[in-house]
Every structure is written in C-alpha cells, then in structure tokens.
Amino acid sequence: MTETYPFWLDKEMLKGVRRFNIDAYLVALEGWRRGLSLTFHEHNTPRTDLKLIGFDPIGKLFSLSSEYKSHFFYRTRGDKISNEAVDIGTDKELAKKYLKKAGVPIPEGFSFTSETPVEEVTESLFENQGPFVLKPTFGSLGKGVTTNIQTEEFFKESLEYIKATFDYTDFIAEQHIEGEDIRVYVVGDEIAAATKRTSANVTGDGTSSIEELISFKNESRKSNPHTVTRLIKIDDRMKNYLKKQNLQLSDVPDKDEIVYLKGESNISAGGDSVDVTDTIRSEVREVAIEAVKAIPGLNHAGVDMIVNEKDAVVIEINSTGSTALHTFPLYGESQNVAEKIIDYYFPETKDIDKSNVLYFDYPSILSQLRSNSIKRIEVTDAPVGEIYAKRYIISGKVQKVGYRIWSENNAIREGLHGYARNLKNGDVVVVVAGLDKYRVDNFKHLCYEGPRRAKVKNVREYVWTNRIKIGFEIK
Template identity: 40%
Template sequence: MEDNYEGQLPHLTTEIVADARGPELDAYALALEGWRRGLELKWYTKDSEDFSGMKTWFTDKPGKLFSLSNGVRVHYFFKTRGDKIANSAVDICTDKAVTKRWLEEAGIPIAPGKGFKSENTDEEIVRHASSLGFPVVIKPSDGSFGKGVYTNIKSTGELKAAIKKVRTTHSATNIVIEKHIVGQDYRVFVCDGKVVGAIKRIPANVIGDGKHSIKQLIEMKNQKREDNPRLVSCMIKPNAEMVEYILANKYTYESVPESGVEVYLTDKSNISLGGDSEEALSSLSTDIKEICIKAIRAIPGLPHGAIDIIVNEAGVHVIEINPTPQIGSLLFPLVGKATDIPKYIIDFYFPETKGLQTDRQKIYYDFSDALEPLFNRNALVTTVKMAPVGTIYSKKYTVSGSVQNKGFHRGLRKQAFERGLVGYLSNLDNGDIEVVISGTSKEEVEQFKEAFYEDTERAEVLEIEEIDWNKPVKVGFEIRADLKTGLEDLQRLISEKEQLEKEIRLAKKEIRNTKNSSSWKLTQPVRKVTLPIKNYFKKKN
C-alpha cells in the first residue's frame, strides 16, 4: 500500500502499521520505536502480575500492555502511558472537575465551570449555569472520546434535557458544567518539559462540489479516511445528533451544497467522532506552548501527556489533560507533516538509546504474530525476537529454474536463520521464486546468493537476478507459499468440520423424530423386555 500523504513518517508506513490500526496503533508505534533501538519488548495480558501496580482500563483484547528493557532496568507501558506517570496523576486527570481545581490553583487559564455529584439537584446545576451565562457545556467527569458531551447549550430547557441524557443515557453520576468557549481546538503533546507535537482538531465536515448530496460527500470522505491508519477507525457515522445539527443549519442529508461550501456536521471536534486532524506545532506561539508546559507541571507526577486547549482572541483556555492520550492523529494527521511522538517518549525513558535507531524504517515485526499466544490464552506474556540494530542491508533475489520444492524453501529459511538474516520467500506465477534478505552484515546478505545452489537434490537453479531492496522487512523468515497452502488446508478442515456438524445435526433430528413416532412409543414395552436379554448375551459372549 502506498503512503497516502507526503508528511508520513518513513519508518511508520501504512504497510508497517497495517495490523495495528484502531486502538492498538498507539501502543504498537511506541513499542516498535523502543524495540528498534535494541530494547527487549514483551507484550502482556491483563492477568499479568507485572501490571498489578499500574492503573489500566481496557478490554480483554491484548495489544495495550507492554514492557521495554535495556537489560538493566524495565519500564512498563499502558498504551502511551509509561510507569513514570504516577497513579495519583492518573486519578487527578481522570476526574475533569478535580483537574480543573488543580489547574486553577496553579494559575492556568481554564474554562469557567464546576463539578457536580449525583446528590446535586438539577436546579443547583441550572442555577450555576445561569450564573456562568449561556451558552454552556455539560459532560461526564470521567468521560472520553466526546461521549456524553453536549456543547453550545443556549437555554435552561436545553440544559435540563442534556442533564437527563448525561445522567440516564450515559449513566454519568458526576458531571461538569462549564462555559462554552468558541475558538480553535488543539491537542498539544508535552514530554519532559517540552511541547513536541500539536494538531488542530476540526469538527466533522464535508465540502460541497455542487453535484453530490451531504450523504454522498460523507461516504466519499470516509473512503479517504480509510487510507489513514488512524482515521480508518474514526469514520463519520451519521446519527440522530448529527441529523439535529445539520437540520438546525438548514440542511438535510439529501441537500447538495454548492461547490466550495463547507458544511459542518457537528460542533464536536473529537477525531474519534469523525473530526479532521491538521498538524499545528509550528503555528502555536511561544506563550501558548508555555501555558501547556505549565499545565502538565501543575499535575504532580505527570512528566508527559496531552493537553486539550481552545484558543480565541481572549487567549488560551485549557479544557482537559490526558495522561494516556492517543497519538495516532499526531503520527497520521489528515493534513500536514507527521510528528514522531514515540521518539520523544522513548528518549525520555531510555535516553541512552538515542543514537541506536539507525535504519529503523527498514525493519519491523509482525504485530499479529506477537499477540497470537495472548489471544489464544496459551501465554500471559510473549517476548518479541530482538531487532537487528545498526545499518540494515537488503537484497531481493529472483530465482528461476526448478525451484518450487517446499523442502528447498525450508532449507533456505534454515540458512537465513543460521546467518542471522531475516526476510521472506514467495512463489511467483511463472514458477520462479522471489527471496528478500536483510541483515546488519553486508557480507552475509550478499553471500546468501550461494545458498540457492547448495541443494541440488531438491532444486535446479538456472538464473538469479538481484537488486537492492529498500522497503521494510519483518524479522523472522516467512515462506509465503507455505502460508498460502496452510490457509487452503485450514479452509478445507473448516469445510469438513461444518459438514460433520451438519451430519450430526441431521442424525440428532432423525433420532428425535423416531422417538416421537407412534411406532416407537407402541414398541416401548417390548424393548423393555428384550433389551436386558440382549445385554445378558452380549456380556456372556
């Protein structure tokens, strides 16, 4: 798959992260960075005792918990949050009302507002909102991804309806009311006292072309988002709230906007709700960056994290702080140059590895293979094969002749392992094979050509073409022909299993029908007499 925009990081192409799209993308990108520097990488299930002292929230699905070690010390990570972040900092940031108090005490500009608990009445909340002045925002104290957030509430009636939705539909006992701030929405990433990345977040929208309806434009934009490893899991999904919003702006899904007209589908800028991401680090002023750094420092035990801010003519307003932020939009913004957030995090945890990521764009590991034992519950932890660190040399050999023997292929794999090389072999439709070989020894990579001539009993090599190879290669050695055969065998076994299950169901049905038949019921007294006699002679014989 080709890169979908010019600003993509060369060591995080769509091919490399293909198996880690969605919620696992952040953890994989961070773990991959550390692994490429020669650190030992382990992946864990939620049952592992290694994470018993770390606050984590996740489903049973593996791919979020991992550790990196340099042989002397180990650091543990949950997604993008490492163990240098204190649990107490996580507790503070998880509760938006508590976060606001810490920021306010540190003199950080915030959106005016207040937290309310389950015992507070609707009337108390309405009175506070009136004192702030409409419009206001209501949201759960512990919410995320924009769920349960209602913005730009302009009246008491709207507020009462929103309170009911937050407390019932979203089951939020504690909520926050704050002044609705209009302005540009940014997510800023701070690590070790420096602003290292920022994106502008734009609410889900489409741009008219004078030909297609809003519904069609959404479908077209979603097709573009599918090419982005982060946005592929953040499609624009029409719902009742979106219908209300576009109706309020004099549109319907069937409306055809004029060419160049931008139509917003919501006023929430969350990327997870279909918002756009635009790289913005260079556009932020020094003053804004300094406020973001101070906001992180205001939370004890929080050396890195993301700050959500609104910027307008009145200045900066810090909205939230996230100690476990998603970084996919910084790695794969819809517009602009990507920011290498994993580099800064690994620099912070393992500063001695800063110069050890040479040729990192040329090597990676299979994420699905690494997690398979965890998914199958065969293990609570898996260790990824160590990465070759240093300059990576790669060749692609196209071998002609009688070279389709599986034993020959497996012999080549054995040779690759013995030489400390990685790569893959695949069969071509014309009967040739294609072999890609990579390693840190230029001599071993070039001498691998000799391996094709060594197994004369199982292969006859007529010609070898070789070229330098610059694309990424997985560690290990994959025989893709074997994988294809294995998949065919698996499909055959699945078909046989389905046929056997069908036959068993039919047999059981036939037995049930027989037992319910009149003849079976009428002969039951006879069977009661003859069955003991049959059993007696069976034992005697």
C-alpha cells in the same frame, strides 16, 4: 489530504493494528528499533502495578529494557507517570483543581451529579453569560460532551441524552470558550506535537449531497489507520444538528461551502485532525507544559486545549494520550511522538543508529495474548545499525522442491531476516536482510545451490530498501 504514512512507517507495518493498539505499537516499535528488549505481558501481570484503563487492556502492556534499566508501558503511558496522576487525569473535577492551583487557565464552571435537581443546575449555570459546555466528569474519548449550549432547553435536552445513552452520574458544566480545539502532546519540558481537531464536516463540491459528501470523506478516512475506525456516522443527532442549521442530508452545499455535521470537535465522532505543531503560539506551548507540570507525577501527557486569538485554556488532561492522532493526522505533517517518549525514558539511546525499515509481527502477538495462549512474549531483538538487504529471484526447477523451507533454514542459520515467496511464473523470491553485508551478498551463492531436489538455472539480484519483518517468513 497528506501522505498517510511517514517515512518511518508503512501500510504493511500497521496492517491488522487498530485503535489503541496503534498507540502501544508505535511506542513499542520505537524502543525496539533502538535495540531495547521488548516484552509483551498479559494484562494482569503482577510485575507492574501500572494502572490499566479502557475497555480492552489486552496486548497493550509491554516493557522495554536495556542492560541497565527497564520501563513498563501501557499504550503510550510509561511508568514515569504515577498512578495518582492517572487518577487525577481521569477525574476532570480534580484535574481542574490542580490546574487552577498552579495558575493554569481553565474555563470557569462547576460540577454536579445526577442527584442534583436539574432546575438548580440550570439556575446557577445561566446566571453567567453563556454559552456553556456539558461533560461527564469521568468520561473519555469525548463521549457525552456537548459544546456551545446557548439555551436552557438545549442544556436539559443534552443532559437527558447523556443520561440515557451512557451510565454517567457525575457532570461538569463550564464556560464554553470559542476557539480551536487543540491536543498538545507534552513530554517533560517539550512539545512533541500539537494537532487541531475540528468537528465532523464536509466541503461542498456544488453537485453532491451532504450524504454523498460524507461517504466520499469516509472513503479517504478509511485509508488512514487512525481514522479508519473513526468514520463519520449518520445518526439522529447529526440530523438534528443539521436541522438546527435548516439543512438535511439530501441538500447540496455550494462549492467550497463547509458544512459542520456535529457539535463536538472529536475525531472519534468523525472530526478532522490537522497538524499544527510548528504553528502554535509560544504562550500556548507554555500553558500546555505548565498544565502537565501542575499534576504531580505526570511528566508526559496529552493536553486538550481551547485556543483563540487571546486565550489558551486547558480543558482536559489525558495521561494515556494518543500518539496515533499526531502520527496520522488527516492534514499536515506526521509527528513522531513515540520517539519523544522513548527519548524521555531512554535518553542514552537518542542517537542510536536505528533502522526505519524494521518491524515485528504485532498482530500475531496480539492474537496469542487475546486468546490467553501465552502469558508473556519477548520479541526477537532488532539488529541495530544499517540494514543491508537483497532480493533474489531464483528461476529453474525451484517450486515444489522445498526451496522456501530450505531458504528459511539457511537464512536462520546465517542470522538473516526476510521472507521467501513463490511467484506465479515458477520462480521463487527470497529477500534476506541483516547487518552483515557479506552474509547478505553471499546468500546469492547459497541460492544457486538450493535444496537437493531443486535445479537452479539463474539467480537475479536486486537491492531491497523496503520494510523487513524480523525473523524469516514463508509467504
């Protein structure tokens, strides 16, 4: 396992931000830190026709604006991706046609619907050399995808399962290509990140059962904001999958023995993510970039690929591809995909001296948008430049005298950000931050005064280099 949070993020900043909200937040935060104006919009705003996909679009639509231009984003997808490109990406059959036309390698296969007689499908499929993959044409998040289908019996079984579990009616059956499952995030002519996904697995320690190993693994997945909502679930499918390997949950694998728990290499189904950005071969990069170019109006996207020693084929295009996956891999280095996306939309802000400690209160914005209490909210602009901050500990009669409210009013007047908190020992902590060193240092003198009812004995000062939430908060 590697360090969960990269240097530009920390646990507190991501607190209360989960799932696709992370994608929206990372992109919004990156743009905002560069001094762009950030506005979150109600999901059905007439201001943009950006196509919203997914179960819950609320709180993931925002715009970033400089003096000269403005761009809308939905999660990671900006308005440089056309809605037609989104449609092509959602329709896997159509996507394959475009890729094929552009000469991008894809697995051979065909599509069918739930109307097509199953016998007919199996007949034409098993004319070819297996194994095969079965997937829904309009599926997402790897839902209903079955890989490595060797027998007709398993194919039928899998199809029945998809039909029974989901509402899909259109399917694709194609060649299963053995290899690593890699998601490459392409921005323009560049690779922003590449992450290998493995199917859910555990590694034996010689003493614990598979079931115990799963719960250990889930414990570590919980500390990662991307995988905390993607734990390994024990279900009948997993039990069946183990059974096929003559295993059950109570078995104790040998030390260092890897046991695969599911067929699909999908992080949502408990798979692992490993950063491979610096190690993928150059021809793999080329294929990924070509794939994005093959879809008109796409420009940046996540490309799902199967890569083995000789081939690199594209199996899917995600126009709203995740950044969280690449920023919070379970193994390997964090990649800042959001940075590359903002570079692409606002290249003039590339070299801006932004601060990595600033963040804004996204969860409170989310809760207001979710309850539809507000229609639109523009976040306070981030101070751009080097943030200078001090932490003052004030002692004396400073609690129950309105010290924190007083410090809030004064910080706001001085244009400083930070917080005030009461300590159990009767002291008050005030953290103030801003671009103006003098104001931050001078705040110490103000702290000595305090509100009328306070009797300040002493103010100790410390340098503060941790995170700063925009605005002033009384904790």
